[in-house]
Amino acid sequence: MSSLDADRGITLDDALTAVADAQPLVNSVTNDVTINDVANITLHWGGLPVMSDDEREVGDMVAIADGCLLNMGTVSESGEETMLTAGMAANDHGVPLVVDPVGVGATPTRTRVADRLVTDLDVDVLNGNYGEISALVGEHAEVRGVESIGEYAEIAATAVECARQTGAVVVASGETDIVATEAAAFEVQAGHSMMGEVVGTGCMLGVTLTVFAAALDDPLDGALAGTVAYGLAGELAADGAFGDYHGPASYRISFLDAAAGLAGAETPALSGRIERIEVR
Ligand SMILES: Nc1ncnc2c1ncn2[C@@H]1O[C@H](COP(=O)(O)OP(=O)(O)O)[C@@H](O)[C@H]1O
Ligand SMILES: Cc1ncsc1CCOP(=O)(O)O
Numbered sequence: 001m002s003s004l005d006a007d008r009g010i011t012l013d014d015a016l017t018a019v020a021d022a023q024p025l026v027n028s029v030t031n032d033v034t035i036n037d038v039a040n041i042t043l044h045w046g047g048l049p050v051m052s053d054d055e056r057e058v059g060d061m062v063a064i065a066d067g068c069l070l071n072m073g074t075v076s077e078s079g080e081e082t083m084l085t086a087g088m089a090a091n092d093h094g095v096p097l098v099v100d101p102v103g104v105g106a107t108p109t110r111t112r113v114a115d116r117l118v119t120d121l122d123v124d125v126l127n128g129n130y131g132e133i134s135a136l137v138g139e140h141a142e143v144r145g146v147e148s149i150g151e152y153a154e155i156a157a158t159a160v161e162c163a164r165q166t167g168a169v170v171v172a173s174g175e176t177d178i179v180a181t182e183a184a185a186f187e188v189q190a191g192h193s194m195m196g197e198v199v200g201t202g203c204m205l206g207v208t209l210t211v212f213a214a215a216l217d218d219p220l221d222g223a224l225a226g227t228v229a230y231g232l233a234g235e236l237a238a239d240g241a242f243g244d245y246h247g248p249a250s251y252r253i254s255f256l257d258a259a260a261g262l263a264g265a266e267t268p269a270l271s272g273r274i275e276r277i278e279v280r
């Protein structure tokens with residue numbers, strides 16, 4: 001199977017095998033809306049989910065974990081402090097840290113919490129939709145609730161700027177996903193429009209990135225592999241490879257099955273799906 005990136009020589013099969021071998025324990029401090037899907041897709045990829053979010057134990061749980069996700073979808077005042085406790089434990093113990101700044105830009109509170117997370121913590125991977133990533137770097141963005149509204153013609157440059165400001169690998173999700181570091185940007189053509197019809201596909205992407213970042217040594221490899229694997233699962237589900245569906249609710253089930261079955265499935269060729277792009 002073709003390499004995820006010619007310079008790095010890692011294939012999707014390598015990544016899927018690394019996840020299966022590592023069986024990473026991933027602690028997700030995440031929102032109440034999609035927490036069960038986040039837990040299940042962690043398991044479906046080959047990871048071990050735990051959703052510890054109590055201030056008295058979260059630091060200890062993250063210390064023994066292989067990856068940590070902070071998703072601020074329904075973050076409360078106490079939850080904000082717990083996220084900092086978890087994130088600092090990840091940093092102290094060298095545990096890969098992924099942040100999903102859900103709804104940043106929609107309200108001043110969300111913007112403040114997101115800024116605090118990316119400022120006070122050393123984040124390995126950041127994932128958000130186009131609006132969230134644009135809001136995070138202070139550019140014009142329309143985030144309605146948690147949905148990205150409007151057009152973002154310069155999203156690749158914005159993602160690179162976000163990587164520069166935060167030091168993280170940035171995944172800006174949408175019809176075309178952008179994976180960016182401060183020095184490089186990749187367009188990833190994988191996924192299906194049905195994924196945009198299901199609440200939780202951004203949250204599940206965040207924990208997918210955490211699983212792959214935990215299993216691979218380099219956050220960029222983890223972000224590229226996780227983004228590609230996730231999109232391919234979306235395509236296979238949409239193609240009916242994991243059962244017929246009749247709308248977004250049944251599609252969601254097929255999608256979860258596709259994530260669980262991707263390693264054993266005949267996946268579409270990757271050639272041309274991942275393109276390194278020039279960003280000034
Ligand atoms: N129209 C689309 N075509 C292909 N993939 C999509 C589309 N909309 C969303 N996705 C995929 O669904 C996942 C969630 O993306 P997005 O909807 O941007 O996140 P969020 O749910 O946080 O707003 C990503 O993997 C993205 O690639
Ligand atoms: C609707 C909603 N409200 C707070 S968190 C959440 C789920 C967001 O999920 P995603 O970012 O995957 O769309």
Ligand SMILES: [Mg+2]
Nearest residue numbers: 102129202203
């Ligand atoms: Mg989201």
